[in-house]
Amino acid sequence: MTLDPARHRGRRTSRLRGVVLTVAAGTVAVGAALTLSGTADAATTLGASAAASGRYFGTAVAAYKLSDATYLGILNTEFTMVTPENEMKWDATEPAQNSFSYTNADRIVSQATSMGARVRGHALAWHQQQPSWVQSLSGTALRNAMLNHVTQVATHYRGQIYAWDVVNEAFADGGSGARRDSNLQQTGNDWIEAAFRAARAADPNAKLCYNDYNTDGQNAKSNAVYAMVQDFKSRGVPIDCVGFQSHFNAQSPVPSDYQANLQRFADLGVEVQITELDIEGSGTAQADSYARVTQACLNVTACKGITVWGIRDSDSWRASGTPLLFDGNGTKKQAYTSVLTTLNGGTEPSTPPSTPGSPSTPPPSGGACTATLSNNAWNGGFVTTVKVTAGSSALSGWSVTVTLPSGAAVTSAWNSQSSGTTGAVRFANASYNGRVTAGGSTEFGFQGTGTAPSIVPACTASLG
Numbered sequence: 001m002t003l004d005p006a007r008h009r010g011r012r013t014s015r016l017r018g019v020v021l022t023v024a025a026g027t028v029a030v031g032a033a034l035t036l037s038g039t040a041d042a043a044t045t046l047g048a049s050a051a052a053s054g055r056y057f058g059t060a061v062a063a064y065k066l067s068d069a070t071y072l073g074i075l076n077t078e079f080t081m082v083t084p085e086n087e088m089k090w091d092a093t094e095p096a097q098n099s100f101s102y103t104n105a106d107r108i109v110s111q112a113t114s115m116g117a118r119v120r121g122h123a124l125a126w127h128q129q130q131p132s133w134v135q136s137l138s139g140t141a142l143r144n145a146m147l148n149h150v151t152q153v154a155t156h157y158r159g160q161i162y163a164w165d166v167v168n169e170a171f172a173d174g175g176s177g178a179r180r181d182s183n184l185q186q187t188g189n190d191w192i193e194a195a196f197r198a199a200r201a202a203d204p205n206a207k208l209c210y211n212d213y214n215t216d217g218q219n220a221k222s223n224a225v226y227a228m229v230q231d232f233k234s235r236g237v238p239i240d241c242v243g244f245q246s247h248f249n250a251q252s253p254v255p256s257d258y259q260a261n262l263q264r265f266a267d268l269g270v271e272v273q274i275t276e277l278d279i280e281g282s283g284t285a286q287a288d289s290y291a292r293v294t295q296a297c298l299n300v301t302a303c304k305g306i307t308v309w310g311i312r313d314s315d316s317w318r319a320s321g322t323p324l325l326f327d328g329n330g331t332k333k334q335a336y337t338s339v340l341t342t343l344n345g346g347t348e349p350s351t352p353p354s355t356p357g358s359p360s361t362p363p364p365s366g367g368a369c370t371a372t373l374s375n376n377a378w379n380g381g382f383v384t385t386v387k388v389t390a391g392s393s394a395l396s397g398w399s400v401t402v403t404l405p406s407g408a409a410v411t412s413a414w415n416s417q418s419s420g421t422t423g424a425v426r427f428a429n430a431s432y433n434g435r436v437t438a439g440g441s442t443e444f445g446f447q448g449t450g451t452a453p454s455i456v457p458a459c460t461a462s463l464g
Helices: 038-046 046-051 063-067 069-078 103-114 140-158 191-202 220-235 258-266 281-301 334-343
Strands: 012-016 019-024 056-061 081-085 118-124 163-168 205-210 241-244 270-277 303-308 368-380 383-388 395-403 409-414 418-420 424-429 442-448 457-464
Touching: 038 457, 046 056, 046 334, 056 063, 056 069, 056 118, 056 442, 063 103, 069 383, 069 409, 069 442, 081 103, 081 303, 081 334, 103 118, 118 140, 118 270, 118 409, 140 191, 140 270, 163 270, 191 205, 191 220, 205 270, 220 258, 241 258, 258 270, 258 281, 270 281, 281 303, 281 334, 368 395, 368 457, 409 418, 418 442, 424 442
Parallel strands: 056 081, 056 303, 081 118, 118 163, 163 205, 205 241, 241 270, 270 303
Antiparallel strands: 012 019, 368 383, 383 442, 395 424, 395 457, 409 442, 418 424
């Protein structure tokens, strides 16, 4: 199966053991790991369940999707690690030489901070997604430009990143075990070492990772990476972790020695991380593969976390293969339940997980506008999505008053302007979503602590 690269502009090209694919592809730790108040948290969300064993569960995030209330609601609720999908890559952060742009990457880091999550930085040095000015360089000029890029980006985020993918996909596919013949490789065989040393100097407390695909089982490529890590450790080159992308499908399934391969890298004294997990398929077969990967990580002490490469199937770089844990509507799939059950040591969730988008209260009838709630709640917190629907006339503006239970408080909101944090909280339209056609709707959301609201919100409209 070959995907047309032109349909995936700005994303990486990877080969999954004979399958050519085009890939899209912490904040300082808030404590060493999340501290759980009880088993209820660990039974109902991916992040809290992983934290019960000292691990994280993360996802890749695209900045432009943060305005999607369903997307953001799932992100806020389920994940404790965030990886910018494209926003920290070379073409995004240094579009012109020595001219750095961090707006979208900063937005993702800010979002992670607001939800108490950590950040994996992805990726400092890579042969793909280089700006055009880099592609015109070679030799010493390219080496110096790469080192300057690593230094400047890592310095900008110093103290905010849990782990950097310092170098990404530097080894060739096939059975040679050779380095990839890239422009960076042509600057000298020590370029990877030089990048890691520059990253350590710029961000000394972040974990430094090498990241690659088709290294999930023992083969010529993973053996070559293993030899490099072994050499780096023996010579004191700063490397703290190895990332295993873990893109699987029917032609490239989870290898039988997946756990053993993670363990042999861990035995070198590095942390191992599953960095870009997605598994094409559906139903029981997909769920079983996800459970197997999750269990392998749990069985390897040095496997510190799992990141899935996207939230909903529709967010995936290979959406037609439905490879993620939520479907395009944000509904939890069988694979989600399988992962959650595995994280919980084989115990089913004590309460059925709520599904983003399922109304918790019926809409009132009549009026210029109506508002309905849908909640995704856990022990001690919640994310609420509010749908505002116009009546028989178009709206030029709207406001919604949500009454919170005693002890509940709003901690953040999106797609609205909020007044107050407790009791009756008023949310008004943002500048871009006040106009709603007759019978049409828009959504906003908020996150809070305590018990989720259940009273039908009051909606007030401006007509026009």
